[in-house]
């Protein structure tokens with residue numbers, strides 16, 4: 211079997227540009243400055259950058275990188291595509307250190323690349339999940355340590371709280387929340403889940419009165435060692451947490467609080483586009499690539 215990573219767009223810069231252009235501009239190039247789709251021509255000549263176009267409507271040059279996570283980076287396009295493939299296909303993620311060694315770039319560049327790709331994986335503008343006949347499991351987990359907080363002897367007060375919603379047989383959505391109080395949890399459930407869904411949780415206090423919002427809400431009583439009752443369980447969301455925790459522990463030991471939501475987007479993305487739902491590694495990487503548009507990061511990214 212031919213290795214996927216031997217494909218030309220992973221190694222040849224012109225092929226890499228052509229690959230990205232065909233995904234981002236399926237109907238031909240679009241000028242990012244004025245929106246024109248006509249009177250655009252590819253710039254030729256030896257001194258011209260690969261992938262450069264000129265718009266004769268506004269007379270400005272551009273490439274497919276403009277307006278995407280690739281903008282203003284000097285990282286070769288083929289390296290972006292390799293990194294997207296590696297992050298999309300490694301079940302538990304890939305560390306910046308590994309990326310730095312694989313791509314032969316600096317550790318700092320690897321770090322920026324991976325955060326930008328997480329941004330590409332972040333899903334935006336989505337509808338509430340679930341609906342009639344759909345089961346949504348909700349649960350929280352605790353990870354890392356809040357900045358400036360010493361390790362507590364007991365409890366989770368020093369850790370970051372993550373709320374995850376999983377549609378059984380479907381997607382995952384995770385949120386970095388302040389705490390497990392009703393005020394932190396319930397507004398997210400209300401915004402993210404359709405009221406007619408069957409919501410399943412454990413017996414924790416924040417879920418006690420959930421049937422007012424979700425009439426079909428049901429819970430298992432973990433304290434009484436009840437883990438399932440008929441189809442009622444939170445085993446699916448717990449399965450998600452186990453992948454997330456193994457990844458965070460093994461690969462991303464030093465995730466700071468302010469970046470946690472990016473890692474969550476990455477784990478949600480891979481889970482939502484998993485093999486069991488018919489998405490293979492190549493298709494998953496293509497989906498990540500489609501997410502590069504309109505996701506420029508606002509923090510300082512010079513000289514990368």
Ligand SMILES: [Zn+2]
Pocket residue numbers: 241242243244245246265266267268269270
């Ligand atoms: Zn233009």
